[in-house]
Amino acid sequence: MEEKLFWLGFYLKERNIFKTIKYFEEGIDIREIISFKKYSENEIIDLAKKEIERAKKENTKIYFIKDKEFPEKLKTISYAPLFLYVKGKLLKDKNLIAIIGSRKPTSYGKEVAYKFSKKLAENGVGIVSGFARGIDSISHKGTLDGNGYTIGVLGCGINIIYPAENRELFERIIKSGGAIISEFPFDTKPRKENFPMRNRIISGLCEGIVVIEAGKKSGTLITAKWALNQGREVFAIPGSIFSSQSEGTHYLIKEGANVITSPEEILAYFGWGEEKNLSREKIEVELTEEEKEILSLLSSYPQHVEEIFAKVNKSPFEVLSILTELELKGLVENLPGKYIKLKVNL
Structure with missing residues (x-):
């Protein structure tokens, strides 16, 4: 518990997630780091205790990477998050697939995201996404309509609902037995640079990712790169050759992503659900x-x-x-x- 408090306090003091993770991965004793930085140990512990106390008041759990509740798959990735702030239930023994894509999908993209997420949910597959506008939100909704389990991964503090119009979706995910998670401390605003960092967690939780409509410079492609680096499967759904929203998707296909046209193919690939x-x-x-x-x-x-x-x-x-x-x-x-x-x- 003491180690967790020291790392959490240092994490909050530094406000530099990747740098803190690097210290941890190098196996440096946290007290040595605190001493080198000339921080007060009492100040560091106090910061951690206040964050944990706030988490209790806001019905949030803070899991340290060494806690038994921390997802095993996530521990093995590069730059594994040290902490996860969790609202709801983070199930450990669940087959998970990420569905991601454009924030401004076409009607085709919307239909595909909804049907895929709902069908997979009906077959017991949990859906992970980034809680953003567009494909992400539709995938969460399709999962819920299929009475399934879904995880929303935020690019901001867990006490900030972003985008604001997703408040009802946020509450619905929690009530359904799903989870909202973030590696960012309370009150962290949804800054642009947070989302590429967040993407490694989306792919890291899952067996693979499904890309539906991604533009040429889409952040979705960053998630695909994380997934490949993590040894996860990358699936891409073809779109119209005339749509700029599918340029990134077609790029992934050219680079060797698995082409799929039905959710049943995902089930068959992994041996899940009714296709097993x-x-x-x-x-x-x-x-x-x-x-x-x-x-x-x-x-x-x-x-x-x-x-x-x-x-x-x-x-x-x-x-x-x-x-x-x-x-x-x-x-x-x-x-x-x-x-x-x-x-x-x-």
Whole structure:
């Protein structure tokens, strides 16, 4: 507890989050740092105690990175936050996906965000987003309408509702059993530089991110970069080639992001919800051993037949024959360009 108080007080005194995190990651004893800075230990402890007391009054928890309540996935990322201010319930054993995108989405983007978040929520997947206008807010709302769990990650102090028009959404998330979180101390204003920092937490909490409509210079692309650095999956939903709102999304696709067109593909990719092992469970007894082997190599994401050839000790002719049988049984799809994928809607 003493270590937590020292770090929290120093965190509040310095008001430099990344610099404080760097000290922590280097394993420097916090008392040595306080002494080097010529701060009073009593002053540092007093700052921390006042922040914790305020948190109690405002029904907020402050989790230190070493606390058991702190999300395990978040501990492993670069520049892992030292503290999380939490309102609501931060569930530890929940499958999470981030849905992010433009603050000024088209009607297409709005529809996609709502339908994806609602469908994933109905299948038990929690949705994380940045509580901003546009795609973020719509994703939170779709999750709530699907009776699901959602986390809003703020770029300001947790006592500041930004944007202000999201007050009702803020309260609805808490009442639904979801969470609002921030690494920023109380009263931190929503400054522009806070949001790129906030984005690493959005991706860090999740198994992957889904990008819906991102402009060429969108902050969403920063989240995608964090996600890639953290080893998270990046999924992109194609938009109109004539829309500037999708330029960033299409850039991600060109750079190798997973292209998806339905929430079922997310469920199948991770083996979550109603799509979990659906094809294998339903028809396993009807397959030959060779068909089972090839089927086990496939997913809902297209693979070129050459990739499949390289994975098995069979001739290309044999593999193509087996794939033809699987297609006739309605288990795989043969796509243009010699690409193959699993059918998930059987």
